[in-house]
Amino acid sequence: MQYFDPHIHMVSRTTDDYETLARMGCVGMSEPAFWAGFDRGSVESFRDYFRQLTDFEPKRAKQFGIQHFTWLCINAKEAENVELSREVIAMIPEFIDKPNVIGIGEIGLNKNTRNEVTIFKEHVDLAVQYDLPILIHTPHLEDKYQGTRMILDVLCSDSRVKRDMVLVDHVEEHTIGLVLEAGFWAGMTMYPVSKCTPERAADMIEKYGTERLMANSAGDWGPSKPTAVPDLIMVMRKRGHSEATIRKIVYDNPLTFFAKSRNFKFTPRE
Amino acid sequence: MARNVRDVLDQEYLVARAKILELAAILDRLDRANGEAAEDPRYGLLRQGMELLQQKEDGRAERVQLLFSRPYQATWRDEFGV
Ligand SMILES: [Zn+2]
Numbered sequence: 001m002q003y004f005d006p007h008i009h010m011v012s013r014t015t016d017d018y019e020t021l022a023r024m025g026c027v028g029m030s031e032p033a034f035w036a037g038f039d040r041g042s043v044e045s046f047r048d049y050f051r052q053l054t055d056f057e058p059k060r061a062k063q064f065g066i067q068h069f070t071w072l073c074i075n076a077k078e079a080e081n082v083e084l085s086r087e088v089i090a091m092i093p094e095f096i097d098k099p100n101v102i103g104i105g106e107i108g109l110n111k112n113t114r115n116e117v118t119i120f121k122e123h124v125d126l127a128v129q130y131d132l133p134i135l136i137h138t139p140h141l142e143d144k145y146q147g148t149r150m151i152l153d154v155l156c157s158d159s160r161v162k163r164d165m166v167l168v169d170h171v172e173e174h175t176i177g178l179v180l181e182a183g184f185w186a187g188m189t190m191y192p193v194s195k196c197t198p199e200r201a202a203d204m205i206e207k208y209g210t211e212r213l214m215a216n217s218a219g220d221w222g223p224s225k226p227t228a229v230p231d232l233i234m235v236m237r238k239r240g241h242s243e244a245t246i247r248k249i250v251y252d253n254p255l256t257f258f259a260k261s262r263n264f265k266f267t268p269r270e
Numbered sequence: 271m272a273r274n275v276r277d278v279l280d281q282e283y284l285v286a287r288a289k290i291l292e293l294a295a296i297l298d299r300l301d302r303a304n305g306e307a308a309e310d311p312r313y314g315l316l317r318q319g320m321e322l323l324q325q326k327e328d329g330r331a332e333r334v335q336l337l338f339s340r341p342y343q344a345t346w347r348d349e350f351g352v
Contacts, residue, residue: 114351200331
């Protein structure tokens with residue numbers, strides 16, 4: 001089955017991984033800007049990272065027939081450095097018209113601090129100013145519930161934010177309902193250990209239905225599996241879900257959401 | 271689309287059995303370790319988590335998640351001054 005991975009950090013993956021994903025049916029992907037595993041020292045470091053995301057990765061993906069899209073921001077972890085964050089936010093418009101840039105992300109909270117909230121709100125301002133979709137990172141483990149509620153508080157009290165242009169990622173059993181009921185899109189990130197698994201993602205689909213819901217692999221430099229979406233497809237098949245239901249989660253929904261970005265030009269396979 | 275209990279058990283019985291066994295072995299491992307597990311709040315959370323599994327109503331996964339979550343305070347914006 002053809003699928004689209006809406007949240008995968010390909011800068012952390014090898015070219016062999018691109019080939020594996022292509023073999024498994026991946027036809028498109030979107031890569032949010034994130035933490036590199038260490039705090040970067042200057043705005044120039046982000047400028048180079050954004051060049052990698054908007055120039056190098058789409059070319060690498062294209063070799064395997066995969067269309068690569070991206071989101072720009074300074075992630076919540078580095079947002080503790082407010083001064084650097086503001087320099088990065090001021091630089092993002094240089095890249096906004098690159099053909100594979102679809103929005104601002106992944107922004108949000110990490111440890112739910114005041115500085116993170118300040119920079120999160122300034123990113124929302126930027127997205128509103130350029131009328132771009134937003135991709136939200138919610139914190140992990142014990143910080144997820146509190147952080148997700150704080151993020152929803154900020155977004156729901158801002159009348160400029162179009163809720164159907166926001167994708168809230170890394171939802172789990174205790175946050176998915178809040179996100180969907182408020183009218184946002186939700187993404188389930190499946191990891192091999194400690195977080196959501198393909199089996200639990202399938203449970204959430206059975207419980208909440210397929211509207212405004214998608215699934216992704218994160219595929220970052222930590223313990224993660226870039227083929228998590230095909231794993232979900234297998235789990236759903238094994239449970240007897242129809243091909244149409246599976247396709248809605250892994251293909252139709254991502255395409256419907258991403259089409260809200262003026263830069264999203266996706267060519268479906270014949 | 272709802273599956274039969276039998277189908278679910280066919281697919282999940284050995285998986286669940288293995289997970290219960292892992293938990294049992296972890297508790298035994300804690301017993302063999304030096305010190306008092308009960309003095310560490312994480313041990314209490316694990317015990318509460320296992321008690322939650324005994325509940326009959328649907329939504330156990332969500333309740334386990336909330337048990338291991340920091341509480342949300344609706345007044346956070348006043349505290350942050352935002
Ligand atoms: Zn990410």
